[in-house]
Amino acid sequence: MIDTPPLAPPAPPVRSHKWLKRILVTALVLANLVVFGGYFALRFYAGKIDDELRKDSEVVAALSQRPASHQDPLNFLLIGSDSRENLPPDLEGSFGAFDGARADVIMIVQLLPDDGLMRVLSLPRDLRVEIDGHGTNKINAAYAFGGGSLTVQTVTEYTGIPIHHYAEVDFYGFASLVEALGGVTLDFPFPARDVKSGLAVQAGRQRLNGAMALAYARSRTYQQLQNGSWISVDANDIGRTQRQQQLILAIITEAKHPSAITEAGTLIEALGTFLTVDAALDQDSLIDLVWSMRSLNAADIESVTLPSVTHTIDGSSYQLPEEPAAGAVLAAFLSGEPVGVAAQGPVRVQILNGNGIPGAAARWAGELSDARFVVVDIGDAESDSFTTTVLLAGPNRVAFATLVADELGFGEIRPGTVPEGVDVIVIVGADAQ
16 A cells, blocks of 8 residues: 555635635736736827828718717728829839829728728719719719718718728828838748739749839739749729738738737828728717727728629720629618628638649549538649638638638648639648648
8 A cells, every 4th residue: 555645734715715806806906917018008009090081071071970879880981092192203213193092992991890891882883873973983973072071972972881980091001001011921832923003923922112002902903823834813893802802911911910009090190191081080079989990900801892894885895883783782882781601502612732842732632522511613822832721812712711721630720812703722731731
């Protein structure tokens, strides 16, 4: 029989409770210091941002009353103006010059503070609408005719979605924001270019500076180098809108990085240079909004472009809503319900070998054999040195990438550019065993 040392007498219950209480109190105090320290830092920076921002008083009259509850969706109209007014000299030659400004990007950004979610609805700039006092025209003409006020009015009347706040950025601001963040990261399955916008990137995960991010956002003649030939991929306004959505996700991801916090002063200066907001978005509203959405990540963002088809009317090319899909998207935004990206049929997957092992792409294509998936193409990636399997999907197809990753059992999902006819690109890495 093995002798065991006698157990130590139990500590008095009161003493044990005192130590437990001290530990709990200490933990709570530390937690509150973190929370309130972050909150006061937010108040400090929000005050500086509020001082720097340009305010538009005229647009306020066109806005809808802001909802009182965080349970209700809060809608921003985000306009990307192609004004060259503040464009740096080194970028002016890339984009030409003209008088005035147009709405190059039109997005409704919907926030659900209680749920910590964001939805982005992009409206094609060639969408055919009625503009008050100007008849039938493309929706981006509203900005040229009447600035932010007429644009808000036109978008509200067309979509039926109330607009509570307004924000406007210009070309210079977009490039400046990316520069202030130290660049943004995007994934490219193939080398890509746009001769007109100046885009030129290699395959793989690339760090884009302000000028190159701007060239990516403005690309309408986007091409990829596949099998030794340059192939046009989504080289149109709809494809460009999806690329703009991808950049928004990249900017949000980058802005949450610790290094962005240390460069807060530079970011604030950049915001003040290019961002215009409605005068009703005061400091308290900004603090409330940012604090309620502080945990937002790319996975919490759902992006969609209003479904549309191209028609030529009286010699002009327009985008007309594609029904019933367009009506369903608008109804979802109006109610604050998920837009939904369920495919009409199986998820279309392209599988590329990125680890150099012969037959790897075909091997894993066999794992996607049930009715939910269809492998539309198998090939080789531009690089065979992927250590991690990457699943690329457009911002409105991240849910599809999640289904594929769950089926494979591995893979890192990243927003990226995919060709027409494909929902998800799987680049098989060395981790695929």
